[in-house]
């Protein structure tokens with residue numbers, strides 16, 4: 001199964017009423033662990049990296065690895081550039097072969113966000129790639145460096161955005177935030193329902209870490225087709241390594257690598273089951 005476009009996966013998810021996990025990765029062990037879970041469960045999946053993470057995992061190194069992993073997978077896997085901030089890095093991701101990019105203009109005034117998304121959409125289309133946009137503002141920040149306040153999406157603006165900009169996925173802000181939640185998230189399902197009723201495009205939920213199983217299922221019922229998971233993977237990898245040391249299972253470097261992979265695998269398995277995408281790799 002070759003590397004696929006994200007939109008193929010998301011339209012099928014919308015029709016089938018499940019969500020595709022979009023898992024952030026930082027190294028080869030995470031990619032391998034996640035794709036093992038994907039193969040075992042016969043799921044579609046997206047692997048992604050955000051622009052702010054490139055200082056730790058340079059795109060010229062991790063990008064080709066992600067693309068090769070997707071190309072070598074037996075399952076349909078899209079490779080996504082998450083929270084793209086600059087045209088330079090978005091173009092670099094497209095040159096490497098990412099099959100979709102997000103332009104994060106959530107901090108910009110509405111008109112400016114639309115204008116810049118429209119420009120990036122043209123560039124992405126030249127590569128045959130997809131584009132994700134964001135409306136409103138998801139809280140926190142992808143790498144924890146800022147504590148951005150949640151600004152819930154306006155359903156009327158979402159409709160206008162989708163009318164004016166040709167996009168493949170729209171990220172919504174409904175009380176969700178990046179990173180570990182300081183208190184239990186209270187998602188605005190009323191807003192999500194209104195957005196679902198006013199746009200056709202598949203919807204994306206960022207800030208998946210810490211959202212309850214019940215809330216995930218409700219979001220999926222209300223039109224969420226892609227769910228981003230980052231912190232939960234990093235935490236799971238770290239915990240797997242700590243446990244392995246505590247249980248004296250790490251005797252050398254390769255045991256450490258095995259523990260990292262296992263942490264990413266366990267976390268992906270857990271989310272794939274909740275999202276309902278297990279067994280959906282070939283659902284035509």
Ligand code: 13P
Nearest residue numbers: 179206207209228230231
């Ligand atoms: P979490 O770190 O909360 O899982 O958020 C991930 C995300 O939305 C990446 O774009």
